[in-house]
Amino acid sequence: xxxxxxxxxxxxxxxxxxxxxxxxxxxxxxxxxxxxxxxxxxxxxxxxxxxxxxxxxxxxxxxxxxxxxxxxxxxxxxxxxxxxxxxxxxxxxxxxxxxxxxxxxxxxxxxxxxxxxxxxxxxxxxxxxxxxxxxxxxxxxxxxxxxxxxxxxxxxxxxxxxxxxxxxxxxxxxxxxxxxxxxxxxxxxxxxxxxxxxxxxxxxxxxxxxxxxxxxxxxxxxxxxxxxxxxxx
Numbered sequence: 001x002x003x004x005x006x007x008x009x010x011x012x013x014x015x016x017x018x019x020x021x022x023x024x025x026x027x028x029x030x031x032x033x034x035x036x037x038x039x040x041x042x043x044x045x046x047x048x049x050x051x052x053x054x055x056x057x058x059x060x061x062x063x064x065x066x067x068x069x070x071x072x073x074x075x076x077x078x079x080x081x082x083x084x085x086x087x088x089x090x091x092x093x094x095x096x097x098x099x100x101x102x103x104x105x106x107x108x109x110x111x112x113x114x115x116x117x118x119x120x121x122x123x124x125x126x127x128x129x130x131x132x133x134x135x136x137x138x139x140x141x142x143x144x145x146x147x148x149x150x151x152x153x154x155x156x157x158x159x160x161x162x163x164x165x166x167x168x169x170x171x172x173x174x175x176x177x178x179x180x181x182x183x184x185x186x187x188x189x190x191x192x193x194x195x196x197x198x199x200x201x202x203x204x205x206x207x208x209x210x211x212x213x214x215x216x217x218x219x220x221x222x223x224x225x226x227x228x229x230x231x232x233x
Contacts, residue, residue, distance in 0.1 A: 139233020
């Protein structure tokens with residue numbers, strides 16, 4: 001599952017553009033549905049890492065969508081509504097919403113809450129997965145996620161937690177571009193803003209430990225304005 005692919009179920013076209021314009025530069029891909037029934041069908045597809053769901057929708061209301069979706073799916077759901085009553089918030093959370101925001105939110109607050117539900121979902125998925133995932137390799141670069149060890153040419157690498165998580169996110173998809181937002185979600189436990197500002201510094205340190213030249217990379221290639229990609233060995 002792409003951790004940055006989102007479904008927005010919202011009938012306000014201007015509001016949809018606002019969220020898309022804010023989130024797209026961060027690396028999120030947003031699919032929009034403007035009526036409730038189609039929104040439910042798309043949410044049930046399993047194609048999205050999270051659903052941003054309005055309450056007031058044509059065709060089928062947000063609470064009904066949420067109730068129906070929770071019969072078969074645990075996809076993270078962030079509810080949005082113009083209704084600010086405590087009763088509405090409690091109802092959404094009790095039915096199964098992961099978080100709830102009135103439409104008076106700031107875009108920064110939305111981003112923080114979205115990242116939080118995505119992180120919680122990733123932790124839950126990892127807990128349910130095999131307790132000892134298979135080691136990853138790319139040429140002479142080996143990583144054991146369970147043991148938290150990494151070697152290059154059979155020599156152990158002394159990596160910080162963030163460096164290890166970044167390298168693991170890259171080696172899991174060699175040849176595939178990982179946006180800064182994807183790497184952030186994979187490696188930042190907290191303080192997203194501070195990590196976001198320093199992600200390039202962490203990658204630079206990681207390259208030094210790999211003996212990698214950014215101008216002629218063997219392992220990590222910079223994709224300008226987007227993120228990074230691990231080259232296939």
